[in-house]
Amino acid sequence: xxxxxxxxxxxVGTRMVERWMLDxxxxxxxxVRSYSSLAVxxxxxLPWRVCDVFAPDALAKAFEGCDAVVHSAIGDAGQIVQMAExxxxxxxxxxxxxxxxxxxxxxxxxxxxxxxxxxSPLHERxxxxxxxxxxRAEKILRRLSAAGSVEVVMLRPxxxxxxxxxxxxxxxxxxxEGSACLIHGGEAICNGIYVDNLIQAVELALKVPRAAGExxxxxxxxxxxxxxxxxxxxxxxxxxMDSVRSIPPPLFVRPLKExxxxxxxxxxxxxxxxxxxxxxxxLSKLLLTNWQEPALENAWRLPSETPCATTEELxxxxxxxxxxxxxxxxxxxxxxxxxxxxxxxxxxxxxxxFAGFPVAR
Amino acid sequence: MSNNAIPTVLVGCGxxxxxxxxxxxxxxxxxxxxxxxxxxxxSAENLRALAEVFPKAQKAASLADLPxxxxxxIIASPPKFHAEQSSDALKRGAAxxxxxxxxxxxxxxxxxxxxxxxxxxxxxxGLYKRFFPACEAIKGLLEKQPLGRLKHFEIEEGGKFGWxxxxxxxxxxxxxxxxxxxxxxxxxxxxxxWWLDEPAGVDYxxxxxxxxEANCKIVLTYPEGVRGEVRLSRDWGTxxxxxxRFERGVVRYKVNDANHLEILADGMPALLAGSLxxxxxxxxxxxxxxxxxxNPQSFIEQIRNVAAAMQGCQRVRVPGEEGIRSLRxxxxxxxxxxxxxxxxxxxxxxxxxRRLSETKGAPAK
Numbered sequence: 001x002x003x004x005x006x007x008x009x010x011x012v013g014t015r016m017v018e019r020w021m022l023d024x025x026x027x028x029x030x031x032v033r034s035y036s037s038l039a040v041x042x043x044x045x046l047p048w049r050v051c052d053v054f055a056p057d058a059l060a061k062a063f064e065g066c067d068a069v070v071h072s073a074i075g076d077a078g079q080i081v082q083m084a085e086x087x088x089x090x091x092x093x094x095x096x097x098x099x100x101x102x103x104x105x106x107x108x109x110x111x112x113x114x115x116x117x118x119x120s121p122l123h124e125r126x127x128x129x130x131x132x133x134x135x136r137a138e139k140i141l142r143r144l145s146a147a148g149s150v151e152v153v154m155l156r157p158x159x160x161x162x163x164x165x166x167x168x169x170x171x172x173x174x175x176x177e178g179s180a181c182l183i184h185g186g187e188a189i190c191n192g193i194y195v196d197n198l199i200q201a202v203e204l205a206l207k208v209p210r211a212a213g214e215x216x217x218x219x220x221x222x223x224x225x226x227x228x229x230x231x232x233x234x235x236x237x238x239x240x241m242d243s244v245r246s247i248p249p250p251l252f253v254r255p256l257k258e259x260x261x262x263x264x265x266x267x268x269x270x271x272x273x274x275x276x277x278x279x280x281x282x283l284s285k286l287l288l289t290n291w292q293e294p295a296l297e298n299a300w301r302l303p304s305e306t307p308c309a310t311t312e313e314l315x316x317x318x319x320x321x322x323x324x325x326x327x328x329x330x331x332x333x334x335x336x337x338x339x340x341x342x343x344x345x346x347x348x349x350x351x352x353x354f355a356g357f358p359v360a361r
Numbered sequence: 362m363s364n365n366a367i368p369t370v371l372v373g374c375g376x377x378x379x380x381x382x383x384x385x386x387x388x389x390x391x392x393x394x395x396x397x398x399x400x401x402x403x404s405a406e407n408l409r410a411l412a413e414v415f416p417k418a419q420k421a422a423s424l425a426d427l428p429x430x431x432x433x434x435i436i437a438s439p440p441k442f443h444a445e446q447s448s449d450a451l452k453r454g455a456a457x458x459x460x461x462x463x464x465x466x467x468x469x470x471x472x473x474x475x476x477x478x479x480x481x482x483x484x485x486x487g488l489y490k491r492f493f494p495a496c497e498a499i500k501g502l503l504e505k506q507p508l509g510r511l512k513h514f515e516i517e518e519g520g521k522f523g524w525x526x527x528x529x530x531x532x533x534x535x536x537x538x539x540x541x542x543x544x545x546x547x548x549x550x551x552x553x554x555w556w557l558d559e560p561a562g563v564d565y566x567x568x569x570x571x572x573x574e575a576n577c578k579i580v581l582t583y584p585e586g587v588r589g590e591v592r593l594s595r596d597w598g599t600x601x602x603x604x605x606r607f608e609r610g611v612v613r614y615k616v617n618d619a620n621h622l623e624i625l626a627d628g629m630p631a632l633l634a635g636s637l638x639x640x641x642x643x644x645x646x647x648x649x650x651x652x653x654x655x656n657p658q659s660f661i662e663q664i665r666n667v668a669a670a671m672q673g674c675q676r677v678r679v680p681g682e683e684g685i686r687s688l689r690x691x692x693x694x695x696x697x698x699x700x701x702x703x704x705x706x707x708x709x710x711x712x713x714x715r716r717l718s719e720t721k722g723a724p725a726k
Contacts (some may be wrong), residue, residue, distance in 0.1 A: 021570070022710040022717075035529050039522030039595045040575045042532035042540065043568055050529065163705040164597060196707075350704025354576075356517055356592045356599060 002027040003206065004066040004096075006053055006087055007073025009037035011164045012102065015195045016072065016202070017041060024203075031062045033073075054082050059090030068098045068206050077133035077261060078270075084137035088144045088152070098151040098212070100205045102198075103138050105158035105191060105217055105324050106131040110316030118156075118215050118328050128313060129261060138215070151212035153205040155198070158219060158324060159317065161229075162195030162344065163351035171230060172357050174309045175239045181308035183318035185246035186227030190317070191324045193219045194344030197337040204333040216329040222341040226318050232345040236352065238360040245308060249319060252312040257288050366390070367668050368398040370427060370455070371418075372446055373438030374407035376525050377460055382437055383414045385661045394668055399427050402438075407527075430454035433671060435664075437487075441536060444469035447484065448476035456483035458667045462547045463684040465538055470688050474681040483670055485677045486684025488551045489663040493619040494637045494653035496552055499605065502612060503556050508626060509608025511557075511587050516603045518545055518616050519594035532573060540573030541595045542691055549591060551679075551687040557583055559686075565694035566701040571717045578701060579694060619656040 003020070007013045008030030020026045021044050030041050030048045038048060051058035053073055063069055069091050073083055084101075091099045108116050109126055122139075124132040138154060145152040161167040174180035201218040205211050227241075234241050263269055273281075329335035339347070353359035369386065371378055389395050399419040402408050408420045421427055424434075424446060434450040436443055436459040444464045447457045451473070463486045464470040477484035490496055503511060519541060530536040537543070553560075562582035567574035579591040592599060601616040610626035623634040639650040654662060669675035700718045703711065 018706075019710065022713040023707065035526035035532070036522050036524055038526075038529055038532040039540075042534075042573045043570050043575050045534070045571045048529070169597065347705040354701065354703060354705075355594075355597060 001025070001068060001206070002029060002066045004029040004031050004049075004063050004069045006031045006059070006069060006071045006083075008032055008048070009039075009041055010072055010074055011162075011166075012160060012195055012198060013072045014040055014164060015162060016070065016199050017044065017046070019196065019199055021046070029062070029066055031059070054079070054086050056086045056089040056093065059086060060093035063090055063094035063096055066094065066096055068100065069096050070100045070102070070202055070206070072102045077129040078264065080130070080133040081136045081140065084140045085144065088141055088148065088150060091150045092144075092148050096150055098153065098206060099141075099145075100202055101137075101141060101152060101154045102202075103154045103156050103215070104131075104134045105156045105219075107135045107138060107156060108324070110313060111188075111320040112322055112324065114322045116322055117325050118217055128316070130313075145213065153211045153213075154215040155201055155205060155329075156215060156217045156324075157193045157198050157201075158191035160193055160195055160198055162348050163354075165195065165348070167192075167229075168233065168348045168352060169355070169357075170309075171233050172237060172352055175230070175234050175237055175244070176358075177309075178243055178306045179309035180230065180234075180243070181245045181247045181310055182226055182230060183247060183249050183310075183315055186225055186230060186244075186318060188226055188318045188320045189323050190224050190226045190229045191219050191320060192224055192229065192341070194337070194339045194341070194348075196339050196347075197344070200338055201329060201333065201335050204329075204335055208333050211333055214328075214332060216333065216335070217324045217326055218329050218335060219324055219326050219337075220339075220341050220344065221326075221337045223323050224341055233349065233352075236349045236359045237357065247308055247310075249315050250308070250310060252315065260288060366393050367395040367433050367671060368431070369395045369433045369435065370399045370401060370424070370429065370450075371397060371411070371415075372401040372424060372434060372436050372450075373442075373460075374400055374402040374404070374411040375437070375439075375527055378411060378437045381660055382435060382664075383411060384657070385664055387414060388661055389664060389668070394665065395433060398432065401427070424449055432456070433458065433667060436460060439530065439537075440465050444472050447473045451476040451480045451482040451484060454480065454482060456485075456667060456671050458485045458487055458664065459681075459684070460487040461551075461684070462543055463681065463688060465543075467685060467688050467692050470681070470685040474685060477681055483667065483677055484681035485663075485667045485670070486679045486681060487663060488548060488679045488684060488687070489660045490548050490552055491555055491679055492654065492659040492662045492666070493656070494659075495614050495619055495622050496555075498622055498637060499603075499612065499614060500556055502605070502607070506607075508610040508612065508624075510585070511605060511607055513587065513606040514589040514604060516549060516553075516589065516591040517594075517599040518549055518592075518601055518603075519596075520598040520601065522595040534572050537573070539691065539695065540567070540569060540575055540577075541593045542567065542574060542577050542579075542694060544595065546577070546591075546593050546691060546694075547687050549593065550690045551684070553581070553589070553591075554686045554690065555683075557587070557589075560589075560690075563690070563693050563697060565697050566699040568701045568703065569718065570714055571720070576701065577694075617656055619659050620653040 003026050005013050008017050009032045017028055017030055020028050032050055033053045035050055049062035051062045071087050107122050122135045124135050126132050141152050386397050397415040397418045400408055400411050401421045403422050429450050432455045434455040434457050436446050440462050443459050447459045450457050560581040560583055564580040567577035575596045576594045581589045603614040605612045613623040620637045623632055625632045637653040639653055640647045641650055666678050670677045
């Protein structure tokens with residue numbers, strides 16, 4: 001089977017190419033948006049294709065001769081929505097049979113209510129633009145595939161970790177710098193999925209006929225708290241968990257630029273935007289670029305206190321009390337995560353050592 | 362413009378010329394030191410972009426029809442063209458400043474040195490980090506040993522690849538025989554050779570499967586027990602710092618921070634991080650006279666050095682014989698190449714990686 005991977009230079013895409021080039025029957029065609037994205041893929045002698053991933057015509061040419069497409073590309077809120085439509089239309093034009101899309105469990109929010117599963121209704125009122133964009137992208141793909149010829153399978157992973165992932169590298173950096181913090185001590189559930197388990201789910205989504213048109217939540221088998229996740233990395237680095245502060249959820253005031261970005265990504269705004277004169281748009285852009293956010297940091301703090309490295313996304317994730325179920329994927333795809341959490345962390349920490357982090361064991 | 366301005370030909374109008382040579386040459390033109398007489402590139406689009414900066418310069422697709430004698434010819438084309446274009450210019454009486462890497466191979470670089478020797482023309486290599494005040498300061502610390510002898514060093518350089526490549530030729534092993542080692546490694550190894558001379562031992566591993574390496578690790582050993590580790594990556598954000606452990610202190614240089622060093626000498630309770638300043642002396646008193654060269658000013662300085670050498674006022678700081686040394690060391694690395702252990706691979710994947718790497722992995726020499 002010949003498979004095009006859109007977003008092949010990202011963290012998931014890089015590992016997918018590596019795994020499939022080394023141990024799979026698949027013929028891999030990486031699709032990236034710039035030549036500089038080839039830097040890591042070039043470890044392999046590959047038939048890569050470089051094109052504008054927002055242009056259906058260019059993408060269709062890139063997909064020529066492929067049986068399936070995996071969409072693992074990332075982008076900002078507007079790009080996520082735009083790419084969904086462009087990739088589907090290109091797949092159809094190239095007569096691709098199946099499109100496997102890496103959506104996200106964040107369509108349910110980072111801390112979804114208990115009993116959330118694939119049947120839970122989606123909304124676009126999340127505080128994070130990324131979540132709303134993923135919901136919109138799913139809706140577009142569902143609408144297009146209902147009337148089109150390409151089968152779409154969507155996977156919803158949450159915290160994807162492994163070699164090169166920010167969850168491993170950034171956490172390690174924060175632990176070493178003393179800026180790592182856990183909301184309420186990290187007792188919330190980390191809905192993690194090791195990258196190889198996600199790729200296993202992608203392989204099944206490519207092969208299982210009855211997966212067409214379905215959406216699946218996918219995760220690791222174990223229930224893991226954020227504290228446990230951090231503990232593995234801290235132990236490997238020889239950092240005491242006592243240095244990880246337990247904090248209440250901080251309040252996030254989102255930057256003006258990001259808030260405006262949410263509105264411009266809305267379909268209705270996208271329709272109105274071409275009607276606004278260029279001068280007004282340029283002036284607005286200039287004002288936004290030069291807008292100074294009011295400083296929130298209190299300068300009157302003890303000098304030894306390193307600020308907590310936390311984000312709105314992480315704060316929400318670390319308040320999650322529900323383990324998202326993979327039972328539909330198990331039942332329909334035969335998904336049974338092949339890598340245990342302990343083994344996944346062993347491999348991830350092996351990468352940390354490879355990357356030059358001071359891993360002690 | 363001064364009548365003494367050196368006529369200059371810029372060969373290759375891609376990214377390195379747009380972002381580095383064009384602003385440097387503009388600054389030197391303003392000083393009357395040189396004037397850009399011609400731009401050379403087979404791509405009309407590339408020529409157009411640079412012609413906006415140098416509207417009076419002649420535009421040409423190749424060097425063939427241009428007068429080159431007594432000119433400064435800057436070779437900033439893709440590395441596969443360096444040897445041929447440099448040798449041609451040298452033989453026609455031009456002084457050449459060739460962008461790094463000097464060539465794709467030692468053999469090619471050798472032909473450039475031969476051409477310079479036979480024609481009596483100047484050949485300089487664009488290894489501009491030797492002009493960084495921080496790198497000059499490290500050389501001083503290594504030679505004068507105010508912190509004692511060097512015991513160990515660690516270098517981490519690189520990050521996610523961000524250079525705006527105009528085609529995939531940079532990543533095709535058939536066109537560009539090496540990856541991160543041949544790219545940023547040229548600068549790193551050049552500095553190490555300048556600072557510490559030839560290593561006695563070289564242990565090299567990288568992650569190329571059947572293409573170019575994105576990560577590599579070199580362990581270098583020197584006489585008197587000095588040992589150093591170099592990690593280069595175009596994959597993820599490294600710490601981008603050089604750490605030198607001396608007998609009586611630690612010195613750190615942040616990559617590309619041309620006039621800044623960090624020092625933790627024995628007895629100091631905290632790290633001293635500061636900028637390097639010019640000083641004048643009057644007896645025992647010293648007077649700061651402002652910051653030393655920045656990164657862009659160092660780039661300009663290397664061109665000024667070649668111009669001054671053409672006028673007989675200075676010696677070329679990085680002649681061809683110096684530029685070839687890092688290429689020799691790179692070839693020594695590739696000749697002793699091992700596949701890096703990648704502990705996240707499954708056993709099957711690791712076997713396949715080893716097989717592929719052994720059959721096709723080593724970059725062509």
